[in-house]
Amino acid sequence: MNITDHGPDAGRSPAPLAGIRVLDLSKILAGPYATMSLADLGADVTKIEHPDGGDPTRSWGPPFVGADATYYLAVNRGKKSVTVDLKSEEGRRIIHEMLAETDVVVENFKPGSGLQKIFDYAELSEQYPHLIVLHISAFGEDGPLRDEPGYDMIAQAAGGLMSLTGEPGGAPMKAGFAMGDLGAALFGLVGLLAALVERARTGRGQYVTTSLFECQLALHVNWATNYFATGQRPQAMGSAHPNLAPYQAFPASDGHFVVAVGNDTLWAALCTAIGRDDLTDDPRFRHNRDRVENHTLLEEELAAAFATGTVEQWCDTLTAHSVPVSPIRHLDEIYADPHTQALGMIRTVPHPTVGPLNQIAFPVSFAGRRPSMTSAPPVLGADTDEVLARHRAPAAT
Incomplete structure (x- = not known):
């Protein structure tokens, strides 16, 4: 049976980041996954979306649940949705009012874009010295590729993961998970939390940057040190391991399983x-x-x-x-597994238009308790009136 989270205090789960205010100016996957994690940890996260369609992943389907694609629903729980045109004068005024009371901003503006220039950190830090900004890009702040855009598959290809994935001599394959985006989200989250700790000491925020490409390199780990030691180009090995054996999948008479020696x-x-x-x-x-x-x-x-x-x-x-051994299980088998249920890794939150919505929980517990899910992924603009009521321009007199 799934565990149901009914609200901010459901199960009296811990909220380590309670009181931290986050402005989510990002879209797609890496930034939203990082901000959803911050929301799971108790931060107050406001997601800013364009009035015309919002985050593009709302339409990345099928499948859809209600009006939104499941891709969007996977990485946006626990947030408020506010529709603002960031390029308009009024939109910029509203965001600046919000920044005055914001601790963390997460954005993935395209390098050199109008939005990156409008919300330049050097200028923001003069007005809001307490502000911590996480900028996630495709290729980082320096180098000949710095201005290139990129999606997860581009990062997996450019960062080497696809060259290491697949059967020997076979076609290159992407990983089953979006490891380009998710790697950047997790390293970005680490950077943000470190910046919050430092701000507690100094009172000053800072500009934190990471990229899909840099995080792919960081995740090479033993592949990199193998290459540095031998100078030999690593190749895809199927399920086998370059440094351990046997450590791979083997065929039985009716399927495959893995052995890890x-x-x-x-x-x-x-x-x-x-x-x-x-x-x-x-x-x-x-x-x-x-x-x-x-x-x-x-x-x-x-x-x-x-x-x-x-x-x-x-x-x-x-x-x-x-x-150590395991069958190779499919996701439906994993979600039905008693061990998954015992860990409380599948939670249900009530969605305002589609009813109960299953979600994968935050995978860290505090003092034996897992953080609660405070709310379902918001309908586009659901919180606009409530949030912007505090930031309306004064009427002309």
């Missing part, structure tokens, strides 16, 4: 589990170094063994021998 003790346990103790001390496979160097031979030996049983049989057998 992280040390020689687990290797010995695996050999016992499959009835091949002779492989334990085979000089080709004795140590991880040997298994990585003889990866193709190792895969052939194990594939032949695993073809004799089903996924369920091998998962049960390997688990009994304490070897």
Whole structure:
């Protein structure tokens, strides 16, 4: 059964960022995911959208739930939606009034665009020295690509992820998740939280920047150090690992499952589990170094063994021998899994027009409690009148 969050105090979950006001001038995925995370942590987030259609992801469907695409619904809960034309004189006046009482701004204005010039941080910081601005771009603040626009797939291609994803010798593939956008969202979130901590010491805000491209490089991790050590261009390896073996998917008689052997003790346990103790001390496979160097031979030996049983049989057998193993599950199976339910990772919030709306919860708990979802993703402009009532221009006299 899903857990239902009914409001700001539902379940008395912690709100570490209570009192922090966020102005979300971003759109698509990276910025909105970061600001949704801030909302989950208790911040008061106001999403500014253009009156003509709002965030483009509202139309990124099907599927749709009500008027909005599920893509939009995935990353905008917990926010107010206010429609303002940022390029109009009145819109700029309203935003500046809001900035005076805002702690954090998140934006992904296109480099060199009119909006980036209108809301230039150097000028903003003179008027609002307390303000923290997170700017998310495609390629960063410097370099020959700095002014180029980009979407997630562009980042995955330009940043190397697609060259490492797929079967050896096969066509390049993007990752199943939007790792370009999501990586930038998470690193941007880290930067914002660090800037809030520093502002608590100094009283001054700052300009925080990250990009999809930079975050892709940061996530290379061992791929980068492998290359720096060897000078050899990394290639896609399917599900295999460049530094561990066996650490990949294998076919059983009725499907695939994954095995993750992280040390020689687990290797010995695996050999016992499959009835091949002779492989334990085979000089080709004795140590991880040997298994990585003889990866193709190792895969052939194990594939032949695993073809004799089903996924369920091998998962049960390997688990009994304490070897890390898992079937490759589909999302519907994961959402129905008792473990997912026990963790409270699926929550339901009431949407004003479509009723109960399932959402994936924030994946961090505080003192054993998960932050509440304060509200469903807002209908376009739902909070415009309420919020702008405080910022209307005075009537002419």
